[in-house]
Amino acid sequence: GESVGLHLPTLSVQEGDNSIINCAYSNSASDYFIWYKQESGKGPQFIIDIRSNMDKRQGQRVTVLLNKTVKHLSLQIAATQPGDSAVYFCAENIGPNDYKLSFGAGTTVTVRA
Amino acid sequence: DGGITQSPKYLFRKEGQNVTLSCEQNLNHDAMYWYRQDPGQGLRLIYYSQIVNDFQKGDIAEGYSVSREKKESFPLTVTSAQKNPTAFYLCASSIDSDRDRGLLSNQPQHFGDGTRLSIL
Numbered sequence: 001g002e003s004v005g006l007h008l009p010t011l012s013v014q015e016g017d018n019s020i021i022n023c024a025y026s027n028s029a030s031d032y033f034i035w036y037k038q039e040s041g042k043g044p045q046f047i048i049d050i051r052s053n054m055d056k057r058q059g060q061r062v063t064v065l066l067n068k069t070v071k072h073l074s075l076q077i078a079a080t081q082p083g084d085s086a087v088y089f090c091a092e093n094i095g096p097n098d099y100k101l102s103f104g105a106g107t108t109v110t111v112r113a
Numbered sequence: 114d115g116g117i118t119q120s121p122k123y124l125f126r127k128e129g130q131n132v133t134l135s136c137e138q139n140l141n142h143d144a145m146y147w148y149r150q151d152p153g154q155g156l157r158l159i160y161y162s163q164i165v166n167d168f169q170k171g172d173i174a175e176g177y178s179v180s181r182e183k184k185e186s187f188p189l190t191v192t193s194a195q196k197n198p199t200a201f202y203l204c205a206s207s208i209d210s211d212r213d214r215g216l217l218s219n220q221p222q223h224f225g226d227g228t229r230l231s232i233l
Contacts, residue, residue: 032219043117043203043224044156051219089155093219099144099163099207100171101222103155 010108013084019077021107023090026071030092034101035064035075038087047075047088077109085111116140119204119225125233126191126198134189134228136204144208145187146222149173150201162187163208191230202228 013019025033031052036044048059050066050073057064063076073090087108091101117138126132136145144163148156158171162181176195181187187206191198205222 034221036224041227041229043119043205043226046221046223049221099219099222100146100158100161103148103157105153105155 009105010110012110012112013080014112015080015082017080019075019080019084019109021075021077021088021090021109023073023075023104024071025073025090025092027092027094027102028071029094032093033064033066033073034091034093035062035073036089036091037084038089038106040086044089080109080111082111082113085109117204117206117223117225119202119228121228122226124228124230126230127233129193131190131192132230134191134202134204134230136187136189136225137185138187138204138206138223138225139185140206140223141184142206142208142223143184144206144222145181146205146207147171147177147179147187147189148203148205150203150227156203159189159202199231200229202230 034049035047037047038044048062048064050057050064055066061078065074087106089103089106091103093101120135146161147159149159150156157173159177160168160171160179162168165181165184168179168181176192178190204225207220207222
């Protein structure tokens with residue numbers, strides 16, 4: 001089957017550095033992608049989304065890049081802070097009338113002081 | 114504040130017992146979802162509902178049941194047929210068709226803070 005996957009299960013980052021979290025997807029029909037942040041014992045929190053007609057979208061301290069040619073999605077966090085320590089998930093959706101999301105396994109980000 | 118409320122936060126099930134997890138939202142969302150999360154893993158879809166009085170099985174529906182009698186509520190019952198129920202259960206909602214009427218675009222799902230179910 002088709003799935004969303006992540007390149008690295010863990011990422012350790014020095015406070016103040018930039019973080020890059022990667023995600024590979026295999027469903028070429030996917031046209032909507034979301035990044036979520038999940039802190040321990042809580043539900044996933046929406047960070048940023050991007051549609052397939054875009055290749056870059058910026059939010060506050062975060063940037064999502066989409067490369068449809070190689071089916072790759074990344075989340076960049078600028079000036080990583082201790083509060084950014086969490087598990088990050090990418091999710092994909094295959095079409096406007098299908099509300100289901102497929103989630104990757106997640107990347108655990110640990111920020112070193 | 115608008116949001117999704119899941120209760121209880123912790124739940125214990127005895128052998129042979131059915132338990133029901135509550136999920137309520139006041140976001141005026143049409144679609145609601147239930148996911149299961151096991152340690153170190155992503156989210157797997159159990160059931161979802163795109164409109165009141167209608168719902169569909171997700172990837173792992175066996176041993177679970179749902180109802181959608183009201184727009185705001187989407188309770189999940191973990192039945193005795195689910196032999197490995199210990200997990201973190203997450204409810205989500207999306208799509209405000211009143212606000213987005215005519216827009217065939219996806220919207221992000223918003224999550225509650227989960228119910229952790231364990232076996233006694």
